Structure formats: C-alpha cells, structure tokens
Amino acid sequence: MLHNAHTQQFIDFCKQFATKYIRPNVLAWDKAGAFPKWLYEELGKAGFLGMQIPEEYGGTALDYHTYTQAIIEISKVCGSVGLFIAAHNSLVSRHIVQFGSDMQKAKYLPQLASGEYLGAWALTEPSAGSDAVSLQCNAVFDGNSWVLNGSKIFITQGASAQVVVVLAKTGNEKNNITAFLVEKGTKGFSAGKPLDKLGMKACETVQLFFDNCIVPDSNRVGNAGEGFRQAMQILDGGRISITALSLGIAKGAYQIALQYAKQREQFGKKIIDFQATGFKLSQTATELYAAELMLKDACAKKDAGLSTTKESAMCKFFASELAVKTANDAVQILGGYGYTTDYLIEKYYRDAKLCTIGEGTSEIQQLIILKEIWK
Ligand SMILES: Cc1cc2nc3c(=O)[nH]c(=O)nc-3n(C[C@H](O)[C@H](O)[C@H](O)COP(=O)(O)OP(=O)(O)OC[C@H]3O[C@@H](n4cnc5c(N)ncnc54)[C@H](O)[C@@H]3O)c2cc1C
Numbered sequence: 378m379l380h381n382a383h384t385q386q387f388i389d390f391c392k393q394f395a396t397k398y399i400r401p402n403v404l405a406w407d408k409a410g411a412f413p414k415w416l417y418e419e420l421g422k423a424g425f426l427g428m429q430i431p432e433e434y435g436g437t438a439l440d441y442h443t444y445t446q447a448i449i450e451i452s453k454v455c456g457s458v459g460l461f462i463a464a465h466n467s468l469v470s471r472h473i474v475q476f477g478s479d480m481q482k483a484k485y486l487p488q489l490a491s492g493e494y495l496g497a498w499a500l501t502e503p504s505a506g507s508d509a510v511s512l513q514c515n516a517v518f519d520g521n522s523w524v525l526n527g528s529k530i531f532i533t534q535g536a537s538a539q540v541v542v543v544l545a546k547t548g549n550e551k552n553n554i555t556a557f558l559v560e561k562g563t564k565g566f567s568a569g570k571p572l573d574k575l576g577m578k579a580c581e582t583v584q585l586f587f588d589n590c591i592v593p594d595s596n597r598v599g600n601a602g603e604g605f606r607q608a609m610q611i612l613d614g615g616r617i618s619i620t621a622l623s624l625g626i627a628k629g630a631y632q633i634a635l636q637y638a639k640q641r642e643q644f645g646k647k648i649i650d651f652q653a654t655g656f657k658l659s660q661t662a663t664e665l666y667a668a669e670l671m672l673k674d675a676c677a678k679k680d681a682g683l684s685t686t687k688e689s690a691m692c693k694f695f696a697s698e699l700a701v702k703t704a705n706d707a708v709q710i711l712g713g714y715g716y717t718t719d720y721l722i723e724k725y726y727r728d729a730k731l732c733t734i735g736e737g738t739s740e741i742q743q744l745i746i747l748k749e750i751w752k
Contacts, residue, residue, distance in 0.1 A: 387443060391450035394423055403455045406579035407724055410571060412461070420462065421492020425451070429466040429474060434486035436470070441614075441676035445621035452625025453632070456728030457579040459625050460735075463618035464533040465489070469496030471614055472542045472556065476599040476607050481558060485540055497538035499529040499585055500608055507741050509544075510605060512554060514587060516545040518601075522594060523547075523557060525565070525587040531735075535583040536568035543587070544604050554605040556598035565590030576727030609686075615736045616689035617679060620672050623696035623732040624665070627703040630725040631661050634707035637720070648710070657706045665703075668696045687749035694742035697732035704729040 398419050406412055420426050428444045430436020439447070444466070452459030470489050473481055488494035505511045514527025525545055535541060539561045547555040559566055569584035599607060635658055638649035648654045675688040704726040708715035715722045733739045 388446055388450060390423075391447050394419075394425075395451050395454040399451065399454045399458055403721060403724070404718060406455075406457065408578075410573070410578045411581065412458070412579050416458070417492040417495060420458075421490070425462055426465055426492045427470070427486075427490025428462075429471045430486050430490045431474065434482055435490040436486065441617060441679045442673065445617060445672060445676055448618055448621035449625040449628065452622045453629035455579075456622065456626045456725070456731070457577045459622045460577050460580045460728075460731065461534060463615070463622050464498060465496050467615040467618040468498035468611055469538075469540070469542055472498065472598065472607065472611050473558070475610070476556065476603075477558075478595075478598075480595065481598065485558065488539070494539040495534050495537050497532050497535045497541040497585075498611075499532045499535065499541050500544045501529060501531050503528060503530050503584075507738060509608070510551055510554070512544060512546045514543070514545045516547050516555060516557060516592070518547075518594070523555075523592045523597065525557065525559070525590040525592060527587050529585040531572070531582055532568075532585050534581050535585050536571065537581055541585065542598065543585075544608055545587075547601050547604075550602075552605045553602050554608070555601045556604040556607055557592050558596040558598060559587075559590065559592055560596075563590055563592065575730060576724065577731045578727075612736055613685050613689045614679065616693040616742075617672070617675050617685065619732055619736050620668070620675070620689075620692040620696040623693070623700040623729070624668055624672060626725055626729050626732065627661075627665060627668070627696070627700040630700075630704040630707040630722060630729070631658070631665060633720055633722050633725075634658065634710040637711050637714075654710055657710065661699075661703050661706060664699050668692065668699055671695060687746060690737075690742040690745040690749070693732075693736070694739050694746065697729075698739060700729040700732050 424437050427436030428439045431438045448459050448463055451462060473485055489496050500509055502512055502514055516523040516525045541559045543557045543559050544554050547553050565588045567586045572582045638654050639647060641648045671692040675685050675692045678685050678688055707722050708726050711720055711722050714720055
C-alpha cells in the first residue's frame with residue numbers, strides 16, 4: 378500500500394507494481410483500446426486511486442512530491458495508465474476533496490479510493506476547448522433540482538465512470554459556471570463510444586450527453602457560480618500531475634533508447650559513440666534533470682499551500698514538450714526497430730503527444746505564463 382515516504386522503498390514499490398501488473402500487458406491493452414476490470418481493482422488495492430484522498434475517507438493523502446513519483450514510475454511503463462491515474466486523482470477526487478460537502482465526500486471518496494468507483498471530470502465541449510469559459514452545457518434550477526442540457530467531449534473514462542464532475546453554465550454572466558456530480562445511470566445522461574485516438578489508446582476518451590438530465594441540488598459542488606474558479610484551481614494541481622505523466626513517458630523512452638544505443642553496433646562501433654546519437658542522449662539527460670527540479674519545486678510550493686498557477690503552467694509546458702522531443706529522438710535512435718512495436722518505443726511517441734494538449738495546450742500554458750509574468 379502506498380504511503381508518504383520519500384524513500385527509494387516507495388519508488389521500488391511503484392516499480393514492482395508496474396513490472397508485475399502493467400508491463401506484460403501494455404501492448405495488448407493498447408491494441409484492445411481498453412483496460413481490464415482487474416487493473417482498477419489492483420490499482421485500488423495498492424493505493425494508486427486514493428493518493429489525493431484523506432485517510433478518513435480511505436485514501437493515503439500523499440504529499441505532491443510522493444504522489445508525482447508514483448505517476449512517474451507508472452508512466453515510465455505505460456502512459457495510458459498514468460493518464461488514467463492522474464485524471465482520477467488530480468481532477469475528480471481532488472475536486473470533491475477541495476470543494477465537496479461532507480455528505481459528498483462521505484458518499485463518493487471511499488469508493489473512488491478503492492477503485493469501486495471510477496471518476497471523470499468534464500469541462501471541455503465541442504465548441505469550448507481552450508476557451509473554457511464559453512461553455513454551452515447549461516444547468517437550470519427548477520426549484521428542487523438542476524436540469525442539465527448540452528454535451529462534453531474528450532472526457533477521460535467518461536463512459537466507465539460511476540461519477541462525473543460536470544462543469545455547466547448556470548447564468549448569463551461569462552464566469553457563471555457551477556460544478557455538479559452526475560452519477561452514471563442518471564436519466565438523461567449518456568456517453569458516446571470511445572474515440573479512436575493517436576495514442577493513450579487504452580485510456581477511454583468519450584463524448585457525454587445531457588438531455589434534460591435531472592441532478593439533485595445536493596449534488597451541486599460548492600456554491601452556484603463558483604465552478605470556473607474551482608476548475609482553474611483544480612487544473613493548477615492537474616498540470617503538476619501531467620508534468621509527472623510527461624516526465625514518466627520521457628524517462629521511459631530515454632531509458633529504452635540509452636540501453637539500445639549502448640548495445641547496437643554499426644560501422645564497428647556502438648551507436649552511442651557516434652556523437653549524433655550520444656549528444657541526443659546527453660542533452661535529454663540534462664533536460665530531464667531540469668524538468669525534475671521544476672516539478673520538485675512546484676510540488677514543494679503546492680504542499681506549502683501556495684498558488685502554483687505560474688509554476689504548474691511552466692513545468693507542464695516544459696515537460697510535455699520534452700516528452701514529445703525525447704520520444705521522437707528515441708524512435709530515431711532505434712532506427713527501423715523503433716518504428717515497429719518490438720521495443721514499444723512507437724507507443725511512447727504516440728502517447729507523449731497528448732501531454733502537450735490535455736489540461737491546456739502548450740500555447741495556453743504560454744499564455745498563462747505570460748499573464749503571470751506581466752503582473
Ligand atoms: C486524450 C484526451 C483526454 C482528455 N481528457 C479530458 C478530460 O478528462 N476532461 C476534459 O474536460 N477535457 C479533456 N480533454 C480535452 C483537452 O483538455 C482539450 O482538448 C484541450 O484543452 C484543447 O481544447 P480543444 O481540443 O478544443 O482545442 P482548441 O481550443 O480548439 O485549440 C486548437 C488549437 O488552437 C490553439 N489555440 C486556441 N486558443 C488559442 C489562443 N488563445 N492562443 C494561441 N493558441 C490558441 C490551441 O493551442 C491548439 O493548438 C482531453 C483531450 C484529449 C485529447
């Protein structure tokens with residue numbers, strides 16, 4: 378079981394889990410475009426699904442540094458599992474922990490921690506992506522309950538989740554957005570088929586539909602109109618977990634490439650001894666070190682209760698672009714073998730790209746950083 382412990386023992390536990398349960402199945406899950414049910418149970422038992430949940434609700438309440446180490450170790454082996462864990466913990470559980478009522482916490486957090494419930498977090502819409510404030514999905518109060526109409530797109534685990542945090546417009550003013558907890562099976566709530574994607578294939582991504590979907594007022598999260606502010610705070614934490622996801626993918630790709638370059642010989646030499654190859658690896662090693670330090674600093678600030686809007690955007694921007702570059706270099710270092718599925722490196726290449734898009738594109742991170750440094 379996972380616990381706060383900044384020791385090699387903790388990292389070893391995560392490594393062992395990934396080696397035993399994930400590594401042998403990575404390609405099969407990617408081809409199937411889904412995870413098996415037993416994976417959620419094992420992740421829950423090991424504590425990976427309650428890392429942001431207080432102990433009184435069955436979680437382990439890991440500090441950010443420890444939490445992100447777990448995401449890094451899992452994502453080194455499989456980005457899809459890393460993405461699922463990051464979204465489940467940082468977006469869904471964290472939203473309920475930070476803004477939910479005592480009743481909502483007692484009702485949902487223990488199941489989310491054990492893996493009995495999967496969670497999803499739904500902000501993005503077909504016509505409101507980067508411009509998240511212009512949501513069309515709306516909720517109208519009828520005196521007793523809220524009536525939701527509209528749709529969401531690209532929602533991680535949206536069809537499998539038992540509970541979805543849904544952000545909906547609740548007034549005409551631009552920021553008048555409210556968060557609701559919508560349970561699977563609620564009348565008027567449905568999910569589309571999993572979207573076929575470039576990478577992160579085993580981690581489900583779907584469209585959600587709300588057609589006069591009635592949600593009790595007790596499932597409103599916080600006050601009406603506070604949802605946008607809540608979402609932005611949640612994304613500050615979420616971007617730290619996407620940094621860890623990016624770092625895990627980058628490290629995994631780098632390790633495969635390094636190993637290969639030390640063994641593969643051409644022209645009578647190890648290919649690492651050709652500077653064109655060796656310098657790619659030495660530059661990546663340096664950039665990984667820089668990304669790790671950035672992540673460590675953002676985690677320390679988050680754990681100290683400070684605002685991390687700037688740091689979260691900076692480390693997500695840096696690490697996600699690094700993941701794409703590292704995976705690209707790794708495919709190149711493996712040559713033709715890198716282009717096949719034999720070494721799995723093509724999967725790192727496909728998975729990495731999501732990191733520069735999800736939870737705000739690289740361009741949006743740059744806008745946030747610019748806004749912060751303008752202050
Ligand atoms: C696999 C996957 C999982 C996801 N999971 C979730 C989830 O669980 N929950 C959820 O709510 N969302 C999720 N998303 C959605 C994701 O957060 C959005 O895709 C992302 O925020 C971008 O929105 P968009 O796709 O509408 O692109 P757009 O906003 O249409 O952007 C298109 C392009 O225009 C650029 N652009 C837009 N505005 C500006 C600007 N002002 N300045 C400069 N460039 C700009 C963007 O950077 C991008 O390059 C997921 C997406 C994917 C692919």
